[in-house]
Amino acid sequence: MNQNDLLNMRYATIEDARTAMAKYLEERPANYSLEAPLYNDPMMFRVDMEEVFQKEWLFVGMTSEIPNRGDYFTVEIGQNPVLVVRDADGSVNAFHNTCRHRGSRVCLEHRGKVANLVCPYHQWTYDLKGNLLFAGTEMGESFDKSKHGLKKAFCKTAGGFIFVCLGKEEPQSDFDEFLATLEEYMAPYDVENTKLAVESNMYEKANWKLVIENNRECYHCAGSHPELLNTILEWDDTNDPRAPQDFLDHYHDLAAQWDAEGIPHEHKSFGPGKRNRIVRMPLKKGTKVMTIDGEAGCKKLLGRIQNPMLGSMRILHLPNSWNHMQSDHFIVFRVLPISATESMVTTKWFVHKDAVEGEDYDPARLRQVWDATNDQDRILGEENQRGIASVAYQPGPYSETFEFGVMNFLEWYSDTVQKNLKK
Structure with a gap:
């Protein structure tokens, strides 16, 4: 597949998009903007979400937004609702904001304060560490609550900043x-x-x-x-x-x-x-x-x-x-x-x-x-x-004097996506 073929196609599958993105990033000139699909193609966007926003550390908020036990805020990372809450011992925890019963969002407001985390759908109740406390007697005597706590996201704080990572593994870096x-x-x-x-x-x-x-x-x-x-x-x-x-x-x-x-x-x-x-x-x-x-x-x-x-x-x-x-x-x-x-x-x-x-x-x-x-x-x-979006667009040159920060960003983006695509 040559460069013109890549530019003219719309990617039918995520694997097509991943293959094309790897080629774009491998061949891109470091001092030029990206090819158009990396800015506007829905499948390329899905690759960005999977390889960047679901694997890398993201800034979500500040610790002073949730100063006390039970204070929380929610954030949407693509299609992933996330809940950030202050624990009783002062720790900041991040969870996927989806109930382990049938998947409903647990906290519906942007901000709030709770004693426990209660799903509004069927009242399954979790403590501030995500442990399932109550699922009702309807689940039967053999039901194991310990296996149905909220799913955690990686969470780190420093200097009042809160970062989360939705990946299955914590990224290995100089973070x-x-x-x-x-x-x-x-x-x-x-x-x-x-x-x-x-x-x-x-x-x-x-x-x-x-x-x-x-x-x-x-x-x-x-x-x-x-x-x-x-x-x-x-x-x-x-x-x-x-x-x-x-x-x-x-x-x-x-x-x-x-x-x-x-x-x-x-x-x-x-x-x-x-x-x-x-x-x-x-x-x-x-x-x-x-x-x-x-x-x-x-x-x-x-x-x-x-x-x-x-x-x-x-x-x-x-x-x-x-x-x-x-x-x-x-x-x-x-x-x-x-x-x-x-x-x-x-x-x-x-x-x-x-x-x-x-x-x-x-x-x-x-x-x-x-x-x-x-x-x-x-x-x-x-x-x-x-x-x-124009058919006339092609990548243009950056000023190495005035736009070196943009070049730095695309260096990081290119390195990160290529690395993650190989995993």
């Missing part, structure tokens, strides 16, 4: 090394003593990879993000070769302040394509946080932070999250695929748990910059998706 660094870098924020101030869910008619690609470069920022550019500097990190001397001087001045306060800031990256990356970046001189005017978004600083000029600690986790940690609030982003040409982008803003809405912070003010930026990115992603 634990990243988690240890994340714990260290997030310590000043004391996430357990924060609270969710506001969240948004944005439906985007674009493939999840286009959403991530758009995030991984600021080549488009000057023409698209006036609100964001009030405070943010376009350089990708402190090692960006494009950065001028005045930026480096600005960074070194602030780094001395951060060092004096014991605030970690050195660039750290892990895995192929810098899959997991942490770097503290200055904002524009004279600005404190990513609000419309660069002034404080909340009157209470987070954790042990004393200096409001912490810039933004950017945390990347592929395949589905980027985040901005600031002195008085932080913002986390989660991307989840819906279909080959649809994604959901969730944005959450967190403040000190003692901050009072309307007195210490205004949710509308917290949201203003990123609501605008998200919508601008949505339009860019959707127009990108429409253009890729």
